Amino acid sequence: MTAHDQLAGAVPDGGLLDGPVAVLANPTAGRGRRRLLLPAVLERLGAAGRDVWLLAADTPDEARAACRDAVRDGAAALVTIGGDGTSHLAMQAVGGSRVAFGPVPAGTGNDFAVEAGYPDDPLAAADVIAAALAAGRTHTLDLARLTGADGEQHWYGTVLAAGFDAIVNERANRMNWPRGPRRYDLAILVELARLRPRRYTLRLDGEEEHRFDAVLVAVGNCASYGGGMRICPMADPADGKLDVVVAGAVSRSTLVRIKPQVYRGTHVTHPQVRTYRAHTVELHAEEIVGYADGERLARLPVTVTAVPGALRLLR
Incomplete structure (x- = not known):
């Protein structure tokens, strides 16, 4: 059985099977x-x-x-x-x-x-x-199940980054210098200088459609990513839903001011930040590659579906 074969759906809770x-x-x-x-x-x-x-x-x-x-x-x-x-x-x-x-x-x-x-x-x-x-x-x-335009599927547990944060990751991954965290810091500075809103289409549960310009879009199964940044502060990985957070066409200075609030989850009160909740999220934008759990997954457009009970935790 391959990982792709196992993207079929959820399993019921229950006792642990025998085995190593x-x-x-x-x-x-x-x-x-x-x-x-x-x-x-x-x-x-x-x-x-x-x-x-x-x-x-x-x-x-x-x-x-x-x-x-x-x-x-x-x-x-x-x-x-x-x-x-x-x-x-x-x-x-x-x-x-x-x-x-x-x-x-x-x-x-x-x-x-x-x-x-x-x-x-x-x-x-x-x-x-x-x-x-x-x-x-x-x-x-x-878990969240992401399907790319080519039909390839990936599970993720935390948050899909599909805006400025994803663009920074792409930049950092192309850089050979400097090494370590400084490479990411430099990528942030470069992409802040190039910051511009992108045109997105967001469809929720196959019906509700939104078109907007934004600099950041996140689709969360869990609340946080990036080492404690609560980008989707109301996301609950046990409610069968995905939380979507959108930062609109904000300026560089506004984005920099909002960032410290993300660690507390209070950025969602900003007038240019919108939130949505859905079981299935379809997201489209040009020239954006989505990252989740810190990993490069797929170029937009993508479809993300919340799969209840998809992971059996030893807890």
Whole structure:
């Protein structure tokens, strides 16, 4: 069974199936924290009475394939040690399946794990996951399913960025210098200088259509992205809905002033910010590539659907 085959829909909540636990650890997560965490996490999972498989992967493509193969080979659960990007890779294998999932937050951005109810301390989260394994306990949570114009589908857990934030990511990914976070900071400065509203078409649940100029559009399954920015502050990953936040044709100075408010979620009170809620969101704009869970997914137009109970969490 491939990750694409598993994009069929949700599964009911229930007890954990018998079988081993596969572990995917990102070696670069949290600037190397994985190397210190891995032995302790493996010890906790082993104490839960399950066989533990440590997956070998050095690249995102290898990690995606390793997760898919583990599911095919009978893993009952998949645990990640890393950030949102690592969780995203695992979701492509377990989304819409009966395989349980547990994220140990050890990355630069851990929005999904925190929004899903795990402690932000990685070892405390590992204890929660191990206890759920020992008890055979899972809880379901929604995922967002994104379909591109070519029909390719992706699961995501946090927020689809489809405006200025996505453009910054595209810029940063094309840059070879500087290294580390400074590359992203420089990309922000470059794209702020080039800031202009884009023309969007937004269709909600196949009926309600909106056309507008905007500099930022976000489609959230969860409230936050980017390491705690509550861009969709009212989003609930258990309500079967997606939250859409639109910042209209604001100026550079206004965008800069609004940004600190995003961490508190109070930006939605700004008169040029609009919010919507729907089960299915169709979004179109020229020259925009959408990012979710920090990963590059697809060029717009895209269709995003909330899939209730698509993920079985070890919690």
